[in-house]
Amino acid sequence: MSISEDPRAESWNVTAPLACAAALFFLLLASRRDTSERGDKKDPPGPRPLPLLGNLLQLDLKWLDRALSKVNVQLPLVLFFNRLFFSLQLAKQYGSVFSIYLGTRQVVVLAGYKALKEALVGNAVEFGERYVNPIFEEMNLGHGIIFSNGDTWKELRRFALSTLRDFGMGKRLAQDKILEECRYLIPVLEGHKGRPFNTTSPLSHATSNIICSIVYGDRFQYDDARFVSMVKRANDTIRMMSSVQIQLYNMFPRLFGWLKDRHVVVSKRNENMEDIRELLRQRKEKFNPEMCTGVVDCFFVRQRKEEEAGVERSQFNEENMMFVVANLFAAGTDTTSTTLQWSLLLMAKYPEIQERVFEELCQVVGSRPMDVDDRKNLPYTNAVIHEVQRFGNIAPMAILHQTTQDITFQDYFIRKGTAVIPLLSSVLYDESQWATPNTFNPSHFLDNEGKFVKKDAFMPFSAGRRVCLGEGLARMEIFLFFTSLIQRFRFTPPPGISEEELDLKPLVGFTLNPTPHELCAVRRQ
Numbered sequence: 001m002s003i004s005e006d007p008r009a010e011s012w013n014v015t016a017p018l019a020c021a022a023a024l025f026f027l028l029l030a031s032r033r034d035t036s037e038r039g040d041k042k043d044p045p046g047p048r049p050l051p052l053l054g055n056l057l058q059l060d061l062k063w064l065d066r067a068l069s070k071v072n073v074q075l076p077l078v079l080f081f082n083r084l085f086f087s088l089q090l091a092k093q094y095g096s097v098f099s100i101y102l103g104t105r106q107v108v109v110l111a112g113y114k115a116l117k118e119a120l121v122g123n124a125v126e127f128g129e130r131y132v133n134p135i136f137e138e139m140n141l142g143h144g145i146i147f148s149n150g151d152t153w154k155e156l157r158r159f160a161l162s163t164l165r166d167f168g169m170g171k172r173l174a175q176d177k178i179l180e181e182c183r184y185l186i187p188v189l190e191g192h193k194g195r196p197f198n199t200t201s202p203l204s205h206a207t208s209n210i211i212c213s214i215v216y217g218d219r220f221q222y223d224d225a226r227f228v229s230m231v232k233r234a235n236d237t238i239r240m241m242s243s244v245q246i247q248l249y250n251m252f253p254r255l256f257g258w259l260k261d262r263h264v265v266v267s268k269r270n271e272n273m274e275d276i277r278e279l280l281r282q283r284k285e286k287f288n289p290e291m292c293t294g295v296v297d298c299f300f301v302r303q304r305k306e307e308e309a310g311v312e313r314s315q316f317n318e319e320n321m322m323f324v325v326a327n328l329f330a331a332g333t334d335t336t337s338t339t340l341q342w343s344l345l346l347m348a349k350y351p352e353i354q355e356r357v358f359e360e361l362c363q364v365v366g367s368r369p370m371d372v373d374d375r376k377n378l379p380y381t382n383a384v385i386h387e388v389q390r391f392g393n394i395a396p397m398a399i400l401h402q403t404t405q406d407i408t409f410q411d412y413f414i415r416k417g418t419a420v421i422p423l424l425s426s427v428l429y430d431e432s433q434w435a436t437p438n439t440f441n442p443s444h445f446l447d448n449e450g451k452f453v454k455k456d457a458f459m460p461f462s463a464g465r466r467v468c469l470g471e472g473l474a475r476m477e478i479f480l481f482f483t484s485l486i487q488r489f490r491f492t493p494p495p496g497i498s499e500e501e502l503d504l505k506p507l508v509g510f511t512l513n514p515t516p517h518e519l520c521a522v523r524r525q
Helices: 008-028 059-071 113-122 134-140 150-166 171-189 200-216 223-239 244-251 260-285 295-308 318-350 350-364 372-377 379-392 425-427 470-486
Strands: 071-078 085-088 098-102 105-112 407-409 411-415 419-423 489-492 520-523
Touching: 059 105, 059 407, 085 134, 098 223, 098 244, 113 419, 113 425, 113 489, 134 244, 134 260, 150 295, 150 318, 171 200, 171 470, 171 520, 200 223, 200 295, 200 318, 200 470, 223 318, 244 260, 260 295, 260 318, 295 318, 295 407, 318 350, 318 470, 318 489, 350 379, 350 489, 372 379, 372 470, 379 470
Parallel strands: 105 419
Antiparallel strands: 071 085, 098 105, 407 411, 489 520
16 A cells, blocks of 8 residues: 655645644643542543643653653643743652543553553553554554454464474574674674774664574575665664654544655555565475474464365464564564664773673683573673663653553553553663662672672563563573674774763664764774
């Protein structure tokens, strides 16, 4: 499906500002009282919504997780009113369970470790569905794993988990694939000869090849045109999913269907689907049911079995296959590569931590290839990796959940079908769980004797029924790629830039990447 330009866009740009300014001014007058004063004790409290707009004027859509979790965050009210500011105190003001309105839809926000654990783990079924907003519905059409519910989700997730395990997730086979990919990645970094380069592409290509080798049974060359395009489109789409335009479309799909970002992400989806369709066609030509080498081959086998058995409404159809592959490709490319980008940037920012990691690697591993079993003998390195994931906070609001039934949670009544934001950033930066939550501090995961300590509040992969499908694979990738690179390179800022000048401000997106930057990879002697 292609989308053409909407002629209403030009008319809207000409007439909208004055009409909106007048309407917003009068709506603003009604917004000074919050919903906690309504006397309805069953509903989660929250700021009073405006008619139609909800809390749109009170929230910075670019930094929604910060608006929901921090105290005294100064937020722009609206451009039409000369960027008036006011102080919004949501999680601290209303507690660990509160509601906001994104347009006309009520969204319940869960903040802090205790609330998220009680909801996602203690009430896993009640909070276990996926809320699929308009853009994800349009992108996935109810297919695949991540943005589906019911039988589709149950069957395809069960299939994906078992098949990923068969092809090495969390096992020695996956380690071999990752270490092999390291042998392709290291020469790419060496090729820069210590000169500054952007880490995004090489890390994205390397991590994407791991999921490709498991899904398709083979890796791609880093200069393969189709592969490069698919990785770039996946990364670009994920960046755009939290743009203000996309969020406005999600709140008012009939009104804002003409916005450019919506056209772009759907167009990128269509292009990726064409590439996936061609790759599946090529794979089917080589298909041998006696020698399955990837998830796709196993899907073909299951599809054939259900066809032969005459299963009605089988979930193992061509549409679901394409979207399962697309889901695994996007998730397996972006989150792991983003974590690795943060890890190298933070090592360049804090060279004393980088050198301590290197010294521990020298003492325990030496120059031999890394092994995932080394992790238990590398407490400081393990602590650094965990702190990168905590501090990087790459999925601050996870993916929205939805209640499967009416539930009274922490004395508040939440209706069936209510969208729920599990605010992961409020857990990873919870002041009751971390000594210095706003500081990069590996000691968060070390005891007084320097031994690694697990923390229950470490939830970068979320928790419960919707926990990240590839958590085991991602943890192995992060450990092996990070340690293999630190073994061989010292990462530094570009010449003329000090460690203090390296910017740790994240780039706004569905996941939080570091701001675009360059580093030098200096070969260790």
